Amino acid sequence: MAMGDIAFNLLIFFVILARAQDDSHVNWQPAKTKILESAGHSKVSIVIDSKNAVHLNGKPIGLAQLSPAVEEILGTAPAGERGVLLKVHKDSTALHFEPVIEAISEAGGDLVHILEKESP
Amino acid sequence: MKTRRASKLLIEPPTSATGDIAFNLIVFFLVCASVQPDTGRKQTIPRSEKQDQQAKAENIEVLLTRGAVAINGNPVSIVKFPTQIKTMIDAKARQQDKVVVVKSKPDATYQHWITVTSIIEEAGGTITIQREEERAVVLPD
Numbered sequence: 001m002a003m004g005d006i007a008f009n010l011l012i013f014f015v016i017l018a019r020a021q022d023d024s025h026v027n028w029q030p031a032k033t034k035i036l037e038s039a040g041h042s043k044v045s046i047v048i049d050s051k052n053a054v055h056l057n058g059k060p061i062g063l064a065q066l067s068p069a070v071e072e073i074l075g076t077a078p079a080g081e082r083g084v085l086l087k088v089h090k091d092s093t094a095l096h097f098e099p100v101i102e103a104i105s106e107a108g109g110d111l112v113h114i115l116e117k118e119s120p
Numbered sequence: 121m122k123t124r125r126a127s128k129l130l131i132e133p134p135t136s137a138t139g140d141i142a143f144n145l146i147v148f149f150l151v152c153a154s155v156q157p158d159t160g161r162k163q164t165i166p167r168s169e170k171q172d173q174q175a176k177a178e179n180i181e182v183l184l185t186r187g188a189v190a191i192n193g194n195p196v197s198i199v200k201f202p203t204q205i206k207t208m209i210d211a212k213a214r215q216q217d218k219v220v221v222v223k224s225k226p227d228a229t230y231q232h233w234i235t236v237t238s239i240i241e242e243a244g245g246t247i248t249i250q251r252e253e254e255r256a257v258v259l260p261d
Contacts, residue, residue, distance in 0.1 A: 002140075005140050005144060008144055008148075009144070009147070012147050012148070012151055015151060016151065031230050031231040031234045032231070033161060033234055033235070033238050034238070035161070035238070035242070036159040036160060036161065037159065037160070037161065037162065038157055038158075038159060039157065039158040039159055039160045040157075048230075085158060085160070088230045089230065090229070090230055090231040091229055091230070091231070092229070092230045093226060093227050093228060093229055093230070094184070094224035094225065094226055094227070094228040094229075094230075094233065095226035095227070097230050097233070098224060098249060098251050099251070101165065101249060102249070102251065105165050110162065110164070111162070111163045111164070111165060112158075112160050112161070112162050112163070113160045113161045113162075113163060113234065114158050114159070114160040115159065115160045115161055115234065116159075117159070
């Protein structure tokens with residue numbers, strides 16, 4: 001009986017551990033749009049928080065290091081598996097998000113904006 | 121005479137594992153709730169250096185400020201923007217000519233940028249961004 005419980009808890013533990021790019025502690029609010037699609041799974045997640053700080057997979061990073069770091073994580077992944085989730089705070093300005101988009105493009109990532117469904 | 125009583129004992133199910141089961145259920149639903157899939161919008165942005173200057177000049181140019189939008193330098197209301205940009209994109213015959221250069225003022229918000237670029241993509245345009253420092257600066261002689 002207890003063996004089943006232990007196995008289940010271990011399974012849960014490894015599921016949580018597999019989510020290495022957890023950025024749930026970063027404070028940001030998504031922008032809204034009408035048409036949305038599933039973002040799918042990605043190895044890279046970039047967040048620009050409400051204070052315009054950039055986080056790569058939950059860790060703060062400077063703009064200069066962003067493109068090489070993304071390139072390193074993506075490695076030689078084939079097209080279609082090079083998705084980069086971009087989570088930008090809705091009130092962030094072009095001064096902050098445009099260089100990040102450019103860095104993703106330079107690293108050869110497939111950009112996916114994480115957004116929220118606009119209520120009708 | 122001694123009559124034999126029928127044995128109708130109440131047997132309670134073992135409850136020692138109830139706590140474990142409850143705990144596992146809580147953990148399971150917590151994990152389920154936190155692993156919700158993200159939703160968003162894929163965007164392909166071609167690298168700006170691939171385009172030559174002549175092609176750039178022929179492309180439609182959209183300028184974003186904090187709350188306004190302009191097409192080829194002419195301010196357009198956000199209500200009329202979808203119709204106007206669609207007309208202009210549809211007028212281009214080849215797919216490679218349907219590139220829309222999006223220039224943003226530093227104070228343009230992400231929400232505004234997403235709204236405008238969504239409209240452009242829905243109209244069939246391909247977005248390329250041109251940043252402030254990339255723009256040509258003409259100095260006086």
